Amino acid sequence: MRMIVATETYQDGAVIIREGSFGEGTYVLLDGKVEISRTIDGRKVVIATLEKGDVFGEISYIDRQPRSASVIALGAVTVGLLNKDCLEAEMNKTSEEFRMIMKAITNRLRKTTGELVSLKTGYYSGQADQQKG
Numbered sequence: 001m002r003m004i005v006a007t008e009t010y011q012d013g014a015v016i017i018r019e020g021s022f023g024e025g026t027y028v029l030l031d032g033k034v035e036i037s038r039t040i041d042g043r044k045v046v047i048a049t050l051e052k053g054d055v056f057g058e059i060s061y062i063d064r065q066p067r068s069a070s071v072i073a074l075g076a077v078t079v080g081l082l083n084k085d086c087l088e089a090e091m092n093k094t095s096e097e098f099r100m101i102m103k104a105i106t107n108r109l110r111k112t113t114g115e116l117v118s119l120k121t122g123y124y125s126g127q128a129d130q131q132k133g
Contacts, residue, residue, distance in 0.1 A: 004028065004080035010073040017057060017071040024064075025081055026057040032077035038069045038113075040121045047113060049074065061087065062106045068113060 007030065010016055017023065019038055029052055036047045036056065047069055050056060060067050091099065 005083045006081045008079050010077045012075050014073045017067050019070040021067050026061045027079040029054045030078040030080050033074040035072045035074050036069050038117050045117045045120045059106050
């Protein structure tokens with residue numbers, strides 16, 4: 001069974017994943033760069049920039065929660081959609097204990113990302129306040 005079942009292309013600025021949406025798609029970045037960001041109080045906070053070979057969308061796949069961030073194309077981007085059936089088969093091969101560990105890591109990553117966004121938001125708010133004063 002092939003892991004990549006489809007490829008999709010996006011132009012600069014296109015939204016590949018929207019924060020808060022539901023979806024089980026997990027992607028591998030085949031070409032280009034993407035920006036991972038969240039919106040806090042109407043302001044975009046960049047969490048990371050991913051490049052060729054990086055995977056995204058895996059957190060929602062594992063914990064079945066809404067998307068924790070948006071993924072935006074930086075320039076022309078090609079992504080591969082990973083085969084959901086193949087991923088499910090691999091997950092089903094793992095023990096319940098290992099799945100529990102994966103979910104714990106996913107929960108911790110969501111929490112850590114939230115803390116990072118809060119810190120960045122506070123930092124940028126402080127800079128804006130300094131520029132006003």
